Amino acid sequence: MTWEHPTTEFGATAQVQAECDCPHPKKCKLNGCRHAPYDTVVFLDVDGVLNKAPDYAVRIEGQRSCFLVNQRLVDRFIKVLEETGARVVLSSSWRVMRGGREFIEHVGIPIQDVTDNKGKKRGEEIQRWLDAHPEVVRYAIVDDDGDMLDHQLPHFVLTEFETGLTKQAAYRLTYKLGGEIPLGVSR
Ligand SMILES: [Mg+2]
DSSP: EEEEEOOOOOOOOOEEESSSOSSSSTOOOTTTEEEEEEEEEEEETTTTSSOOOHHHTTTTTTOOOOOOOOOHHHHHHHHHHHHOOEEEEESSSGGSSTTTTHHHTTOOOOOOOOOOSSOOSSHHHHHHHHTTTOOOOEEEEESSSSOOOGGGGGGGEBBTTHHHHHHHHHHHHHTTTTTOTTTOOOO
């Protein structure tokens, strides 16, 4: 199945695969395949993480798509994934927007799963996902909103809509996901 939607940055039409075409979905060990075993996940918000307020300010008027990401911030997040092997669970409201998940995958971030949309707080939705996946032993949350549950706070990296995922925030996220960070960087 393919989706068609315009990208915001380039105005072109993107076609992306909505289904994984892995040939071994039950026992795949390919790095990056969403079917391979995993024990580390990161819950990803998009607005204020993969984009920032100034991106919206320079947005070209009349663009049809509601999707906007900043490639530099996307690349920074991908580096976190590469250094930690974490899988991505989309907790952003983009998960309920038609084509939102596919757009994120199109820019290079594979999505393992999404949280449900039944919580008053995002932390509740994340907790339900965690409760249903006892195989996960390590997780982190990155979001520019703070509506997480108290016990999730040690796993939480708060960003700001003005800046998105800064280098510092990316280091903290890497650390919480069990990755190496440079000496002297605060955790
Ligand atoms: Mg946000």
